[in-house]
Amino acid sequence: AQSVTQLDSHVSVSEGTPVLLRCNYSSSYSPSLFWYVQHPNKGLQLLLKYTSAATLVKGINGFEAEFKKSETSFHLTKPSAHMSDAAEYFCVVSEGGTYKYIFGTGTRLKVLA
């Protein structure tokens, strides 16, 4: 069975410093992995996705993630945090065949001025 673990429920960074949101997955075959962002009382916005092409994936708003099969990780990074990055971030693995999404528990990013 597939699963996703987001290692930190809360992350706080200062504005202008790097962001690292951690995600580990479990999958019996090559997974499709996604990062979504959710601002309060809003729907989900796709940041980036990995679908067995390049292992380093660049997304919107300066975010990127690296797929590391040996570590079963798909951590999300950004070189310099902005106040507008404060939100909830979800790591997702897509289940093959049914294309169901399996969500991580989320990481709330707080950006300090």
Add this chain to the structure above:
Amino acid sequence: GAVVSQHPSWVICKSGTSVKIECRSLDFQATTMFWYRQFPKQSLMLMATSNEGSKATYEQGVEKDKFLINHASLTLSTLTVTSAHPEDSSFYICSEKGLAGGSNYNEQFFGPGTRLTVL
């Protein structure tokens, strides 16, 4: 990517009444849609998979008679919360699956969500 709308964006109802939430695909025909619920400060939980022209497939623990899903057309799926109770208060989000054969075939496109409050 696809554009998905939901209506209403928020609704307040009395305990015991039924509420219908609509999920529309605005730019392509969606054969498969998904319904999620999200409790405050929690992750999304898949409730059911809605397939056009057939019965929805519910996840374990989700009462199909309480959460009625209808996907009668390729652009509209509805979720009806029947005999709603305060514990049904939640944020309900729908999504549609990308087109088979397209570059986004394994991606889901999410609606903006519907906030349901049951008094």
